[in-house]
Structures are given as C-alpha cells and as structure tokens.
Amino acid sequence: MDTVSSEQLEEIIGRLTTLERKLDWVAKRISRDGYPLDSAARPQPRPAPVASPPARPITTRTSSSSPAAAPAVQQPRTPALATYPPSKPVLKGPSTPSQKAPTAVAPSGATSAADSDPFAMRPMREKRNEGNIGRYVLSGAAAFLIVSAAVSLIALVWDQIPDVVKVTALGVVAVSLVAAGTVVNQKRERLQVAAATLTGTGGALGFVAVIGAALIAGLSPVAALGLMVAWAFVLLLVSCVTAQFFTAVISMLGALVTVGFTTWQVATHPEQAVLAWTLIDIYTVTLAVVAAILPRFTPRMRLAPWLPTTSMVVTGTVLLAGPSRLLVAQPLTGIVLLAAPCAVLLAQAHHSTRLLAGAGAREAAGYEWAVTGIIQALALLILASANDVTSSTRNGMAMSFLVLVCLATAALLPQRATSPWLRVVAAVNLGTVVCVAVAVFALNIALLPPAVAAVALAAVPVVRVGYSAPVLVLPLFSTAALLAVFSPDRSTVMLAILAVLIGVLLTAPLEALLAPPPHSEEHANRPSWLSAGMWVAAGQLVLIIPRLLDRLVPAGGLGGAGRIAAPLLAGALALALAGMGAFTPQCSPRMLVSGRRAGQLAGATDLRSPLVPTPPALAWLGEALLTALAVAVLVRADSLGSPLLAAPLVALALALVVVGGRMLLPWLRHSAMSLTVTLTIALSQSLALWWSVMILTGASAASLLITGVVLATGAACIVIGFRLRATTLRHYGLTLVLLVVFKLAVVDLAGQNSLSRILALMVAGVVCFGLSLAYNHFAQEQEQAEHGAIGADSAGGISPAGRGGSSYPR
Known part of the structure; x- marks a missing residue:
C-alpha cells in the first residue's frame, strides 16, 4: 500500500514539473526583448520532445503465494505541443531504477511541414498584408x-x-x-x-x-x-x-x-x-x-x-505651372526658364525608367515615360497659347521642346537592340514624340517639317527592336500637311510639301532598318503594317502633293498652264506606282522602291496566264482607282477650254484607263467572270475615248463625228474580239454598231433630207456591210481552228493546258 502511494505521489510531482517548465517557456516567449515577433533575426525555439513520464519502480514479488499483486499504474499522458521547451527526465533515486521506461520522442515535422507548405502560409501572409495596410492607413489618419x-x-x-x-x-x-x-x-x-x-x-x-x-x-x-x-x-x-x-x-x-x-x-x-x-x-x-x-x-x-x-x-508640376507672363515680358529669358524643367524631366525619365525596369517594374517604366510626354505636350500648349505671346516667341518655345525630345530620342540610339529597357521605352517614346509633334503642329502649321523629322527620328529605335508600326505611323503623321490648303501663305504650303516629302522618302529607309520580329504576333502582322505604310505613302504622292501644288501654283499663271501641273503630276505618279507594282499583294515601300515588283500583276504571271480563277481584289481596286483618276483628269481638261492645253491631260487619262484595264486583262477569256471583266474594260476605255474626242474637238455627243467614233469603236471591238477569241467583246462591238445604225436612222435623219446626211447614211451602210463580211470571215476562221484543235485533242489526247494554255473555261 505504501508502494502504491509513493508511485502516485511521484507521478503527480512529475506532471507538476512538466507544467512548470511549459509555463516558464511561454512566459519567456511572450516577454523576450530585443527581437520582434515577426523578425527574421529572432532565434526560433527548437521543437521540444514530448516529456517522458517519470520512471516507475518495478516491484518484485516477495512470494509467489502472495494473495494479490500490486496494481499496475497507468503511464501519464501529456499533451503533444508542437513547440515547447525540452523537458528533462525526472531523476530517481538509486533504489528505484527504471530500466524499461519508455524514452521521449520528439514530434519531428510538426513545425517544418507548416513552414514548407506555401498553402499553409498563404492565410498568414494575407493577414500580415492586411495588417500592414491597416497600420499605414491608421497612421496617415x-x-x-x-x-x-x-x-x-x-x-x-x-x-x-x-x-x-x-x-x-x-x-x-x-x-x-x-x-x-x-x-x-x-x-x-x-x-x-x-x-x-x-x-x-x-x-x-x-x-x-x-x-x-x-x-x-x-x-x-x-x-x-x-x-x-x-x-x-x-x-x-x-x-x-x-x-x-x-x-x-x-x-x-x-x-x-x-x-x-x-x-x-x-x-x-x-x-x-x-x-x-x-x-x-x-x-x-x-x-x-x-x-x-x-x-x-x-x-x-x-x-x-x-x-x-x-x-x-x-x-512635371513646375513645367505645367510655369508663368506664361515670362514669355511676354522677356521672351528669350522666359523660353530658357520655362524649357529648363522640360530638359530636367526628360533626363529624369531616362534615369528613373532604367531603375524601375531593373527592379522588375517594366510596365511602370513605360507608363512613367508616357506620362512624361503627355505633360510636355500639355505644358507646350498651355504656355505657347497664352494671350499676348508673339508668334516668334511661340515658335521658339515649340522648337525648344521639339529639340529637347529629339535629344532624348537620340540618347536611345546607342542602346543595344536587345536591351529590355529599350524594348519597353522605344515604342512609348514614339508615342510621346508624336504627342509633342502634334502640339507643335497645332501651334504653327509651318513647323510641320521639323515635327515630321522628329517623328522619323523617334521611329528608328522602334524598328531596331523589331516593330514595323512606325513604317505606317510616319507617313500617316505627315498627312496633316493637307490642312495647309487652307493657309493663304504660299511659304506655308511649300513647307507642307516638304513635310510630305520627308515622311514619304524616309519610309523605305525605316523598313530597311527593321530587325527580326520579337514575337509571333508581330511576325503575323508585319506584312499588313508594311503594305499599309506603302498605301499611305502612295496616296500622299498621288493626292496630297498635287493638291498642295495646285494650291501653290496660281490658276491664271503661265497662260493657264498652271492648272495642268497638278493633274499631270498626279497621273504620272499613279502610272509610275502602278508600273512598279503598287497593286501587287503585300507590297512594302522597300519593295516598291527597289523595283522588284515592276510589271507584275496581282493574281497572274502575265497577261495571258492567271494564277487564280477570278480577279483578286487588288486588281479590281487598281482598275477602279486609275479609272477614277482618269475621270478627274478629264474633268480638269474639259474645264480648260483650250484643246492645246487639254491634249496632255487627255493623253494621260487614256493611259490611265489602259493601265487600269491591263490589271484585269488576264481574266478576259479565262474566267467565270469574263463577262464582267470584258464589259468593265470595254466601257471604261470606250467612254474615255469618246470624252477625249469631245474635249479635243469641241463636238457634242449627238454630232456625226462622235457617231462615227462610236461606230469605229464598235468595229475595233469586233476585230479585237475575234483576235482574242473574246465573245463578250465581239458582242459589245456589235451592240455599238447597231446603236449607231439606230441613231442614224431614227434620230439624226428624222425629218431631214439633206444630201450630207444621205451620204452619211450610205457610208454607214457600207461600213456595216463590210463589218458583216469581216464578222463572217473571222467566225469561219475561228470555227475551223476550233475543229482542228478538237481533232488534235482526240488524236493525241493533249489538253489545252498541256499546250501551255489555261485550263479555265472560256
């Protein structure tokens, strides 16, 4: 009985000792100074092993005949905390050795698993971030x-x-x-x-x-x-x-x-x-x-x-808040004082964006550079558009800002094209320079040439990193020169023409500087960007420059010859661009200038060998644009009132419609749309011819001269239709002849019986008879040739495609 009581007492003492150690450890953790709870430098407590129960002495029986053995005492169970200080085993006296007592096992992995699991740490991080936000908000409050x-x-x-x-x-x-x-x-x-x-x-x-x-x-x-x-x-x-x-x-x-x-x-x-x-x-x-x-x-x-x-x-605030009265009182000093913050801001943008890009905030660097450009453009508009500022001071302020952004752009040129920082800021810098250039142009349209040159300079770093959009942006920006037609100053118009030439002439060199595409999206979009740039540049040459030239040259100068300069230039440039391959697919400015597409047709290898069954959209577009330009030229020629002055314009218009029809010529016979193609070509060229004759001769549409020309046109269509084996063209010529006969019989000779008209009727009859004989002769020749071709095919099994012809239906 005494033995059992002593064992229970030792067990209670052991539990109290373990509890005391745990309380001491908790108190030390709470009151420890020198390290914050979340500090990484604070020494972390080691995981403590579970306290082993106090050793229980083994009682040996004094006699095997003892009526009852000592009851077995259960081992105490201690809560297994993950982190509490290590406990020392309770020392026993030498008289009560514990040889079979269980050893303490440390709960390894309880803390390390939680530390290594990111999902377990996520709620803790969210709470910590929330705590930081709360602390700073409350501190600000x-x-x-x-x-x-x-x-x-x-x-x-x-x-x-x-x-x-x-x-x-x-x-x-x-x-x-x-x-x-x-x-x-x-x-x-x-x-x-x-x-x-x-x-x-x-x-x-x-x-x-x-x-x-x-x-x-x-x-x-x-x-x-x-x-x-x-x-x-x-x-x-x-x-x-x-x-x-x-x-x-x-x-x-x-x-x-x-x-x-x-x-x-x-x-x-x-x-x-x-x-x-x-x-x-x-x-x-x-x-x-x-x-x-x-x-x-x-x-x-x-x-x-x-x-x-x-x-x-x-x-930026200093730049926006600059007093414009400085430009009124002391213009030169005011320009220096107000432009100095712009130079400082550009230098800061270079340095700050490098730091941000190096720290991983590349998007922030791009936004910072963009805001810098917007601030510069706004400051220029605010300062230079103030009241009582003279035009010379306004121009000086605008040129100062433009020179500063050009210097900032020039600092990008020595950078390597592979620099991540340059890839971030190059495109954004182009946008900021465009903003400043628009502000300069808004202040004075005469400053458009240096503004276009600044945009061209800013486009160089962008193409060096592999982006092709500047090839379109540069000529698109120079189209603002069209606004110069409203300016009464001739020098402003000349400067606008210079700006257009700068934008157009620098487009091909920009394409030559293009680096390989940086990603697949740019690779897919590059042909579209380049082709769009070529079209904008071509439109400036054909439309904007002649329009500005027409505004520049006085209408009554040189005996009225000044009115033919603009349409002659427009038509000549259109013919040159069409001959160099402007209407071929994916034609870039560099391809156009190099002449690699000269003489080529869209969708065909030559005038008789189409590659596709129907005319492509570019062929229709070329025919439509050239025909429309020919109509505009004929309108100008008709308004001159002088056949001598109108003759060059008439020849140019006829050349335009012929070149436009050439783009559809491969599908005149070998196409399911041969009817549409033939009528398009025949009508455009016939109408241009009749109008030209009317302009040069002064004859009316109902005159016998025009009637004879229409009859000759019909005869020519019949002959050419037989030569080309174009049935629709023959029918078109035959229709013209019948219309002429009907006009002579019903309109011209109605109610009149003069000898000249009788002779005209007889001549027309003879011509129709001759055409009938020729038509019959050509029809028989074509029929014999077709029968011979069919016999050869049945004998040798050679198809028209095998003879080098087209396999498309006629």
Whole structure:
C-alpha cells in the first residue's frame, strides 16, 4: 500500500514539473526583448520532445503465494505541443531504477511541414498584408488628425499668441517630431509605422511653419523659399536614413507646396517672376540630382527605385505651372526658364525608367515615360497659347521642346537592340514624340517639317527592336500637311510639301532598318503594317502633293498652264506606282522602291496566264482607282477650254484607263467572270475615248463625228474580239454598231433630207456591210481552228493546258 502511494505521489510531482517548465517557456516567449515577433533575426525555439513520464519502480514479488499483486499504474499522458521547451527526465533515486521506461520522442515535422507548405502560409501572409495596410492607413489618419488638432488649437488662441511665438513653436514641434521619428526608427525596429508617422507629421508641420512665417511673421519670400527647399532636402535625407518611403512622399508633397507658393508669389508680385522662377528651376535641378543619387545609398529601402519618381512629380508640376507672363515680358529669358524643367524631366525619365525596369517594374517604366510626354505636350500648349505671346516667341518655345525630345530620342540610339529597357521605352517614346509633334503642329502649321523629322527620328529605335508600326505611323503623321490648303501663305504650303516629302522618302529607309520580329504576333502582322505604310505613302504622292501644288501654283499663271501641273503630276505618279507594282499583294515601300515588283500583276504571271480563277481584289481596286483618276483628269481638261492645253491631260487619262484595264486583262477569256471583266474594260476605255474626242474637238455627243467614233469603236471591238477569241467583246462591238445604225436612222435623219446626211447614211451602210463580211470571215476562221484543235485533242489526247494554255473555261 505504501508502494502504491509513493508511485502516485511521484507521478503527480512529475506532471507538476512538466507544467512548470511549459509555463516558464511561454512566459519567456511572450516577454523576450530585443527581437520582434515577426523578425527574421529572432532565434526560433527548437521543437521540444514530448516529456517522458517519470520512471516507475518495478516491484518484485516477495512470494509467489502472495494473495494479490500490486496494481499496475497507468503511464501519464501529456499533451503533444508542437513547440515547447525540452523537458528533462525526472531523476530517481538509486533504489528505484527504471530500466524499461519508455524514452521521449520528439514530434519531428510538426513545425517544418507548416513552414514548407506555401498553402499553409498563404492565410498568414494575407493577414500580415492586411495588417500592414491597416497600420499605414491608421497612421496617415493619425497624422491628419494631429495636424488638424494643431491647426484648430492655433485657430482657437490665434489672436493671443505673438506671431514669432506661433511660427517658432510650430517649427520646434516639427523638428522635434522628425527627430523623434528618426530616433524611434533607429532604436525600435518594431515601431517602424509609428516612426514614419512621426517624421511625416513633422515634415508637414515644417512646411506649414515656413508658410506661416512668410504670411504673418514678415519673412521674405526668397528666405521662405530657401527654408522650404532646405526642409524638403532634410526630409528626403531622413527618409533615406530611416529607409522610410513615406517620408519621401511627404518631402514630395512639401516640394509641391513650395512650387505652389512660388506660383502665388509670381502672380502677386509680377516684377519678381524672373528671380522666383530662376530659384524654382535651381531647386528642381538640385532635387532631381539628389533623388537620382540617393537610391545608391539606401539599399535597405525596398522602394528606393521609386525615389526619382517623387522628384519627377515635382518637375512635371513646375513645367505645367510655369508663368506664361515670362514669355511676354522677356521672351528669350522666359523660353530658357520655362524649357529648363522640360530638359530636367526628360533626363529624369531616362534615369528613373532604367531603375524601375531593373527592379522588375517594366510596365511602370513605360507608363512613367508616357506620362512624361503627355505633360510636355500639355505644358507646350498651355504656355505657347497664352494671350499676348508673339508668334516668334511661340515658335521658339515649340522648337525648344521639339529639340529637347529629339535629344532624348537620340540618347536611345546607342542602346543595344536587345536591351529590355529599350524594348519597353522605344515604342512609348514614339508615342510621346508624336504627342509633342502634334502640339507643335497645332501651334504653327509651318513647323510641320521639323515635327515630321522628329517623328522619323523617334521611329528608328522602334524598328531596331523589331516593330514595323512606325513604317505606317510616319507617313500617316505627315498627312496633316493637307490642312495647309487652307493657309493663304504660299511659304506655308511649300513647307507642307516638304513635310510630305520627308515622311514619304524616309519610309523605305525605316523598313530597311527593321530587325527580326520579337514575337509571333508581330511576325503575323508585319506584312499588313508594311503594305499599309506603302498605301499611305502612295496616296500622299498621288493626292496630297498635287493638291498642295495646285494650291501653290496660281490658276491664271503661265497662260493657264498652271492648272495642268497638278493633274499631270498626279497621273504620272499613279502610272509610275502602278508600273512598279503598287497593286501587287503585300507590297512594302522597300519593295516598291527597289523595283522588284515592276510589271507584275496581282493574281497572274502575265497577261495571258492567271494564277487564280477570278480577279483578286487588288486588281479590281487598281482598275477602279486609275479609272477614277482618269475621270478627274478629264474633268480638269474639259474645264480648260483650250484643246492645246487639254491634249496632255487627255493623253494621260487614256493611259490611265489602259493601265487600269491591263490589271484585269488576264481574266478576259479565262474566267467565270469574263463577262464582267470584258464589259468593265470595254466601257471604261470606250467612254474615255469618246470624252477625249469631245474635249479635243469641241463636238457634242449627238454630232456625226462622235457617231462615227462610236461606230469605229464598235468595229475595233469586233476585230479585237475575234483576235482574242473574246465573245463578250465581239458582242459589245456589235451592240455599238447597231446603236449607231439606230441613231442614224431614227434620230439624226428624222425629218431631214439633206444630201450630207444621205451620204452619211450610205457610208454607214457600207461600213456595216463590210463589218458583216469581216464578222463572217473571222467566225469561219475561228470555227475551223476550233475543229482542228478538237481533232488534235482526240488524236493525241493533249489538253489545252498541256499546250501551255489555261485550263479555265472560256
């Protein structure tokens, strides 16, 4: 009985000892100083083994005849915690050895499995992120409330406090808060949010103190500006020392307050505008340099690559808030002072986007560069379109911005085409240059040539990385020259023609610089981009340049010859482009200029060998465009009133319709659409011929001369139809002859009996009789030739396709 009681007592003592050790371990974990709970530097506790139960002495029987054996005592069960300190076994006396007691087994894997499982850690990370957001939001709210309380307190007792005391007290509070935040940041790593709140609140109060000193304490504006600049730099350095990006944001907001204060000062005291904006430009440059250097010395700050972005916000604000009165009072000085922030902003964009791209934020780098270009375009429009700004000053301001963006683009040219940063910013830079060029063009249309040249320069880095869109963008931008037709100044029209020539002539060299496509989508879209660029360039040559030339050359000059220059140029260029292969599939500017497509037809190898059963869309398009241009040329020729001046235009129009019909000629016989093709060719050329005769002779449509021409046209169609074995063409000629006969019999000779008309009727009859004989002769020859061909086919089994002809039905 005593043995059983002693064993139970030892078991209770062992459990109490284990519980005491667990409580000590929990207390140490809660009250441990020097390491925050979430710090990676804090030593983690090792997993503790499960406490072994106290050894129970083995009782031996004194006699085998003992009436009852000692009852077996159950081993104690201890809760298996994953992390508690290792427990030491209870030491027993030498009289109670425990040789068969079970050893403690550590619960290995309980903690490591949870650490290695990312799905198990995800809720913890989400809670941690939520906690960070909550802490910073509440810290910002605390800073706002503190500043509001300070402002309310000052407003409450404002009149009873001397001005110097007000400003001094506020400045002391600001410095104290910033110093306290810095000390807390260095001494207590667990209080980072509180430290950021203190420094941010002190930084804001510092700017408030300086502005208050300028408003109520008599501080001079220059001294106030200097104090705000110095305080902004102090906050920026504090943010780097404490590795707190929040303080850098406060410094940026203070810098914006400084810019606003300077703008107000310039508006209040215009005579100090030059001095004030000179100081603000110096501040902008200094802030940009400091913000560019600091990321190298703040490796602990996770958002250090974004420090230059904070200064770019200030520079952009300075650029947008520039006083346009500087351009009115002192134009040259004003251009320099207002364009300086633009140069600083471009330099910052180069540096900042490199840092962001290197940090993995490539999309952010592209957006930053785009915003930079938009700010430049808006600033140029705001500054140069102000009232009382002279045109020369406006042009100087526009050219300054254009030269700066060209210099920024030139800095991209030495970069390797494989640079990831260049692939990000090259296309965005082209868009920003286009924005600035549009602003320059909007200010003065005469500045279009340098604007087009700037776009061409910006297109070079884009094609070097493998994108073909600039081949279309460049000529498309130069189409803005068409607006020069509304300008009364002839020099502006000449500059517009120069801009078009720059855009067109540089398209093929841009294509020559194209690198291999960077991805499959660009590879699939490249033929479309290049073909579209060729079409836009061709349209500028045929339409825009002749239209501008027509506006440039006076209508009455050179005895009326000035009116034929534009249509002659348009028609000649259209013929040249058609002959060089502009209407062939996937023709690029470089192919067109090189002459590799000269003489080729869309969908056919030559005039008798089509590759497809029906005419392609490009063939129809070419015939339609050339015919429409021929109609426009004939309209101009008809309006001249002089057959001598109209003769070149008439010849050009006939050449246009002939070249247009040539594109459909391969399908005149070998096509299911031979009827449509034949009628299209015959009608366009017949009408052009009759109209040309009317223009050159002055005859009316009902005259005998035109009737004879129509009769001759019908006869020619019949003869050519037999030669080409084109049935539809023969029928068309026969229809024309019958119409002429009907006109002579019913219209021309109705009610008249003159000898000349009788002779005309007899001549027409003789001609019709001759045509009848010729028609019969040609029909018999064709029938004999067809019978001979059928006999040869049945004897040798050779098909028309085997003889080199086409296998399409006739």
